[in-house]
Amino acid sequence: MARIADYPIYIEEILRNYxxxxxxxxxxxxETVIDREQQHYQLLTVGWNKDRRVWGCIVHIDIKGQKIWVQHDGTEEGVANLLVEKGVPKQDIVLAYHAPYKRQYTGFAVN
Known part of the structure; x- marks a missing residue:
């Protein structure tokens, strides 16, 4: 089982791989954006496609209290699943992109 002190390491590893x-x-x-002090982690796209500006958030994760809050996940496999594979218990992961009343059905933490 993973320890809370290891959570930033796991998140950074996943984001660096993506x-x-x-x-x-x-x-x-x-771009991988890491704010260790405030415990905010993001993966962004930035640039140009022909004459159109491209900017978007692929993944946004925060650590709040003792839990990992997945604020946005634009990956196919799901960063929460990758965290579970690394030993993070589901009760320590909040899928914040789901409405609070729906989180009870996700198998992950409610808050």
């Missing part, structure tokens, strides 16, 4: 991918279109970069 950050290695290069979008198949335009002049677009993937």
């Amino acid at each position: 950050g290695q991918y290069t979008p198949a279109y335009g002049d677009v970069e993937v």
